[in-house]
Amino acid sequence: MDDREILQWNKRLADQVNRGWDNYKHVHIDLSTARIDEPVRITGEFLYVEESSGAAAVAKIKLNRNTNDALDLEKGVEIKTVFIEVYITNEALEDEWLDLVIGINFEYYQAIDRGDEVQQVLNLTHANPNTNVAAAANPCNQALIKADVNNTQVAWVDFGVAAVQNDCLPLDAGEWVRIKISNTDLINANFEVGGEIVFIVFEV
Numbered sequence: 001m002d003d004r005e006i007l008q009w010n011k012r013l014a015d016q017v018n019r020g021w022d023n024y025k026h027v028h029i030d031l032s033t034a035r036i037d038e039p040v041r042i043t044g045e046f047l048y049v050e051e052s053s054g055a056a057a058v059a060k061i062k063l064n065r066n067t068n069d070a071l072d073l074e075k076g077v078e079i080k081t082v083f084i085e086v087y088i089t090n091e092a093l094e095d096e097w098l099d100l101v102i103g104i105n106f107e108y109y110q111a112i113d114r115g116d117e118v119q120q121v122l123n124l125t126h127a128n129p130n131t132n133v134a135a136a137a138n139p140c141n142q143a144l145i146k147a148d149v150n151n152t153q154v155a156w157v158d159f160g161v162a163a164v165q166n167d168c169l170p171l172d173a174g175e176w177v178r179i180k181i182s183n184t185d186l187i188n189a190n191f192e193v194g195g196e197i198v199f200i201v202f203e204v
Contacts, residue, residue: 023103023104023105024101024102024103024104025101025102025103026050026099026100026101026102027040027042027099027100027101027102028097028098028099028100029059029073029088029090029097029098029099029100030097031053031057031059031090031091031092031093031096031097031098032092032093032094032095032096032097033092034090034091034092035059035088035089035090036089037062037066037087037088037089038087038088038089039066039085039086039087040085040086040087040088041084041085042083042085042086042102043083043084043085043102043104044082044083044102044103044104045080045081045082045083045103045104045105046078046079046080046101046102046103046104047077047078047079047083047086047100047101047102047103048077048078048079048100048101048103049073049074049075049076049077049078049098049099049100050075050099050100050101051075051098051099052074052075052096052097052098052099053095053096053097053098054096054180055142055178055179055180056093056096056177056178056179057074057075057093057096057097057098058072058073058074058090058178059073059074059088059089059090059098060072060073060088060089060090061073061079061086061087061088061089062086062087062089063079063081063083063085063086063087064083064084064085064086065087066087070089073088073098074098074178075098117203117204118201118202118203119138119140119201119202119203119204121199121200121201122135122136122138122184122199122200122201122202123197123198123199123200124187124189124197124198124199124200125189125191125195125196125197125198126189126190126191126194126195127194127195128194129191129192129193129194130165130190130191130192131190131191131194132162132163132164132188132189132190133188133189133190134162134185134186134187134188135184135185135186135187135188135189135200136184136185137183137184137185138183138184138185138202138204139182139183139204140181140182140183140184140202140203140204141180141181141182141202141203141204142178142179142180142181142202142203143178143179143181143184143187143200143201143202143203144176144177144178144179144200144201144202145157145171145176145177145178145179145187145198145199145200145201146171146174146175146176146198146199146201147171147172147173147174147175147176147196147197147198147199148173148174148196148197148198148199149173149174150173150196150197151172151173151191151193151196151197152173152193152196153191153192153193153196154170154171154172154192155170155171155189155190155191155192155196155197155198156168156169156170156171156189156190156191156192157169157170157171157177157187157188157189157190157198158188158190159179159181159186159187159188160186160188161188162188162190163188163189163190164190165190165192168190171198181202184200184202187200
């Protein structure tokens with residue numbers, strides 16, 4: 001170590017001692033209740049989403065001020081910056097949750113399998129309204145489905161069965177969902193306006 005590294009080490013060690021070695025904690029976020037910029041008083045300089053209930057467990061987070069841009073909050077996300085408060089936004093997702101690790105002078109990661117490769121984006125559309133259409137067959141492990149930001153009405157999405165309006169997952173323009181799925185041909189869509197689009201990004 002050079003002199004600067006030793007000085008930095010001494011400062012970090014002193015900080016740990018002053019804090020009584022209390023430099024990290026777990027925070028559980030229950031997503032079953034909807035939130036819009038709900039403040040959560042947590043302080044740190046490191047945030048890591050360690051675990052989640054599944055691919056559907058997603059939220060948005062703003063750091064320090066509710067006027068800041070929102071960041072995605074899902075398993076594997078890591079954020080390094082100083083914060084004294086965060087603001088959480090999420091839809092009401094029954095039985096879904098996120099577990100966070102918050103730290104000061106602390107970092108922690110789990111190994112994440114990044115072996116999957118993203119494939120060419122699929123466009124799912126139909127010229128006629130209120131008509132089911134299924135994606136072409138492609139084996140995959142997971143997929144992200146996003147409604148075109150230029151859509152004017154809801155795109156209805158279902159899996160393994162025909163999509164029926166008002167009876168499956170609605171995606172407004174720009175909304176998205178991530179799912180684990182074995183083949184893209186299980187993804188079905190039904191559009192309120194003919195010619196509108198959902199995009200499918202899948203990994204194998």
